Amino acid sequence: MSTLTTLAARVESRTPAHRDRAIDGLRALALLAVPTGHWLLGGFTLSADGAIHNASPLAAYAGLAPASWILQMLGIFFLVGGYASVLSYRRHQGTTRAWLGGRLARLGRPVLGVTAVWAALLPLLHYGFGVPGDTLRTASTLVIQPLWFVGVYTVVTALTPLCVRAARRAGVWAAAPLLGSVAVVDFLRYGPYADSVPSWLSLLNILPGWLFAYQLGVSWGEGRVTRRHAWGLLLGGAALFAALLLAFGYPASMVGVPGEVRTNSHPPSLLVLALAAAQSGAAILLRDRLGKLLKRPALWAPVVIVNLSAMTILCWHQTAMLAAAIPASYAGEIPGLVGAPDSVGWILARLAWMPLFAGLLVLIGRYARRFEAPWTKTGPARRTVAGLLAAGFAVFALGLA
Numbered sequence: 001m002s003t004l005t006t007l008a009a010r011v012e013s014r015t016p017a018h019r020d021r022a023i024d025g026l027r028a029l030a031l032l033a034v035p036t037g038h039w040l041l042g043g044f045t046l047s048a049d050g051a052i053h054n055a056s057p058l059a060a061y062a063g064l065a066p067a068s069w070i071l072q073m074l075g076i077f078f079l080v081g082g083y084a085s086v087l088s089y090r091r092h093q094g095t096t097r098a099w100l101g102g103r104l105a106r107l108g109r110p111v112l113g114v115t116a117v118w119a120a121l122l123p124l125l126h127y128g129f130g131v132p133g134d135t136l137r138t139a140s141t142l143v144i145q146p147l148w149f150v151g152v153y154t155v156v157t158a159l160t161p162l163c164v165r166a167a168r169r170a171g172v173w174a175a176a177p178l179l180g181s182v183a184v185v186d187f188l189r190y191g192p193y194a195d196s197v198p199s200w201l202s203l204l205n206i207l208p209g210w211l212f213a214y215q216l217g218v219s220w221g222e223g224r225v226t227r228r229h230a231w232g233l234l235l236g237g238a239a240l241f242a243a244l245l246l247a248f249g250y251p252a253s254m255v256g257v258p259g260e261v262r263t264n265s266h267p268p269s270l271l272v273l274a275l276a277a278a279q280s281g282a283a284i285l286l287r288d289r290l291g292k293l294l295k296r297p298a299l300w301a302p303v304v305i306v307n308l309s310a311m312t313i314l315c316w317h318q319t320a321m322l323a324a325a326i327p328a329s330y331a332g333e334i335p336g337l338v339g340a341p342d343s344v345g346w347i348l349a350r351l352a353w354m355p356l357f358a359g360l361l362v363l364i365g366r367y368a369r370r371f372e373a374p375w376t377k378t379g380p381a382r383r384t385v386a387g388l389l390a391a392g393f394a395v396f397a398l399g400l401a
Contacts, residue, residue: 008301020087021300022291023080026283028306030077034146035317037071039357040350041255043341044138044325051134052329054141057341057350058257064347065252072254072265074149075213075276076283081153082217085160086167096161103157106372110311111150113371114319116386118143119393125326135326142318144397148266149314155207156214163211163218171224172233175215178208179273186270190248190262202267209268213276225284234281241274311372312365320361324353 015021041064044052058064085103092099118140125131156163166174185205188197216233219225244250250271256263264271294300306313325338333339336349 008297011301012297021294022287027080028303030073033073051132060342068254075279078213079217079280082214083221086221110315110371114315115390115393119389140397167219167222172219172229178212181208205267230281230284233277237277244271
């Protein structure tokens with residue numbers, strides 16, 4: 001306890017007085033929701049040849065869908081990202097291109113690291129340890145799965161200068177056209193003309209769907225979102241969310257469910273934006289209260305640690321779960337780890353396994369965090385090799401989708 005107290009005191013002493021603790025707290029909360037959701041709502045089945053395959057308890061227990069409403073916090077993440085980008089953009093010196101280059105490099109290095117490491121691991125696991133090919137395909141799909149977020153976040157970050165201009169002209173209403181765009185596409189793909197609409201049309205929702213909360217964050221950072229606006233977002237988003245579920249038949253789960261034709265997240269549907277609006281309104285209203293709470297060193301220190309390891313958590317949390325599941329698959333079915341997620345017992349067992357996943361992530365993170373730091377000691381040859389390995393892994397993983 002004395003070590004933890006000392007650590008908390010050290011973090012507190014190094015925190016600048018102007019640091020917005022509430023924003024960091026919201027970011028940490030959204031970050032931790034990603035591994036929690038993937039670990040809780042994702043499982044594995046074991047085939048006769050000993051290979052593991054993806055499965056989800058949502059397929060057997062539709063009643064778990066409300067858990068995805070809580071764990072789907074990407075709206076908060078994009079909101080806070082937009083807010084933080086405004087502050088960074090306002091402080092930057094030099095060209096906008098240089099500012100974007102620095103922010104995008106911080107996103108790209110960890111992605112390149114995890115994909116390059118997995119590209120090197122695949123032949124070692126298969127030929128050195130006899131891991132079945134189907135298991136490696138499952139693992140590759142899970143590792144690449146959260147990385148789509150980085151690609152989308154990269155694009156919206158590049159649009160920050162345009163978002164700032166829109167916020168200064170229209171304030172909080174700058175996000176309204178994005179909501180309208182998604183609503184139109186949803187009407188076309190789910191409405192009376194759905195049979196005549198090409199399937200690729202849904203892809204038009206990807207950018208406006210995730211840019212919506214980011215634009216709200218930019219407007220917030222520009223001081224154009226008041227508490228009255230926040231209440232409107234909270235109540236309006238909640239009302240729209242309820243209407244879409246009850247009157248328009250949107251799927252209840254915020255994540256994809258195996259066997260279901262419709263999904264809310266890939267690409268985002270109007271339900272995702274309704275949830276993001278409600279979450280954003282709540283976050284803005286609770287900001288001051290959260291900031292006061294995080295003045296306590298014991299609560300502030302974990303927030304700092306999570307934020308410093310943000311990309312490591314995002315990129316490596318699936319690897320942590322796989323580090324437990326792949327060796328366990330050799331012992332046969334183990335409740336909550338390897339085995340059909342189709343019972344209440346599985347859910348309880350999975351909750352019991354989650355501290356192990358978290359411990360493995362901490363262990364992996366001790367070594368993987370180096371990918372977040374600038375690669376000052378990595379020469380052109382090593383960077384080229386890492387790039388080629390990452391590209392090869394991406395081709396392998398995406399080719400399985």
